[in-house]
Amino acid sequence: MTAGPTETNDARRVRRALVAAALLGAGLAAVAYLLVRDEAPGTGPTVGEKIALLAAERASLQARADGEARISLLPAFRAASLVTDALAARSESDAERAFDGLPPVRRQVFAEIAGLNGALRDALERPSDEARLAALKAAEHATAELDRLAGLDNAPLILSFTPRFVPPRRAADATGSRDQDPPVQIEVVGPRLASAGGPPPVLAVGAWRGAATVAPERLRFAVPRAAFATDPKRALFAIGTLSVRGSGRSAAFQLLFIVLPDSPGAFALDQRVQTTTPESNTLVSPEILARAPAGETRTVRRCFDPPPDWRFDQARRRVVIVERLGWHDDLGDPTLNGGSVEFVPEEKPGQICIAVTARPVTHQARTATIGRFEATLVRDRPVEQVVKSGIRALDWHEPVRVPIEPGMTEWKLYVRLFDEIDREFAMTGASTAFLRISRDDDGQAIVLQADPTAEP
Secondary structure (H helix, E strand, C coil), rough: CCCCHHHHHHHHHHHHHHHHHHHHHHHHHHHHHHHHHHCCCCCCCCCHHHHHHHHHHHHHHHHHHCHHHHHCCCHHHHHHHHHHHHHHCCCCCHCCCCCCCCCCHHHHHHHHHHHHHHHHHHHHHHCCHHHHHHHHHHHHHHHHHHHHHHCCCCCCCEEEEEEEECCCCCCCCCCHHHCCCCCCEEEEEECCCCCCCCCCCEEEECEEEEEEECCEEEEEEECCHHHHCCCCCCCCEEEEEEEEECCCCCEEEEEEEECCCCCEEEEEEEECCCCCCCEEEEEEECEEEEEEECCCCEEEEEEECCCCCCEEEEEEEEEEEEEEEEEEEECCCCHEECCEEEEECCCCCCCCCEEEECCEECEEEEEEEEEEEEEEEEEEEEEEEEEEECCCCCCCCCCEEEECCCCCEEEEEEEEECCEEEEEECCCCCCEEEEEEEECCCCCCEEEEEEECCCC
16 A cells, blocks of 8 residues: 555656756756857958958059059058058957957957058059059058057068168169179068077079068068069069068068169250341331422431330331432532432431432522432241250169250250150259259250159
């Protein structure tokens, strides 16, 4: 009679144990689900992918840049490269992390780089002074991130490097250039670029590789000029890759340069010259009448001014006695008139004055004289012409002189630098990048000096 209740209690204990086990399993499953859900990757890019996209976009923009953009936007391209590489050096451990999961303060530098890339894209697609200035302004904002990154950790950082422009070869022939050109001195400035006891950083330019000379927060390299690919006429981008190793980490930085070509370009000078050509005409004066009564002499004096803009040629003039008349009683006899037509001193400079005189040869004669003069008028007629120099080559080593034409009133200079960049100058001695424009000491020639050190 006691067996029944005992079996019922045992069954209840088994059921309670099963329920407890089921609840514990459900709880563990819920925790596992939450953990898995939090660690699941998002649908957006990872940090590594984001950096790769920014770097690829910048590389694409560099490839699209023409000669004008390469020169004017070089500071912006270099800033984009430095900040992107600095970010990559600090994000190696987060490469697989979802970008959206980064805190806002860390996403700020990504935003600056993206904004700079966008400004560069606008400047390339819609070139203007405003777009160029906007890209350079965006570069300033992005560069400011370098100072902030410098204090975040112990990763290497490049703040700046020189030169911006690799000078042209001294000789266009590559063999001669290799013997004559001094090495390009490259200096890289930034913290933690070399570790104590570790291998020195290495720079690769083309097929050349060399180790750094290390100084406090500075690396120096002497790179053979021949390591930089050079175009005879165009300025090219060149990239040096700096590899930094230390403390179990490695980082790579791209150093962007512009290599100047063997020839700086060409120019043409137009001079507007004003000269004069002589022009002449003949002036016949009005006839002048002098009349005298019997036995008397009369003189009529007249002065004539030349027409406006003309002058009398005093060496080519003559008087003309049109007619001499005389009368005795009412009988005409020209021999009774001893009158004359003569030049007399002018009243003011530039005039011609004549005197027409009627003079009887007897006391009973009446007389009349008609006279005039003929003179050559001359003037200098202005003639304007344009004297063209034709297309002439500029030279890195010797200044080019173009004589100033006599009577030059205006000049216009057309310059093509690096076979891509066009400039115009009018009546100014101002200079542009890589070209100085001036007059010689005597003011008799325009001097053009291509100068690789005259950077923009």
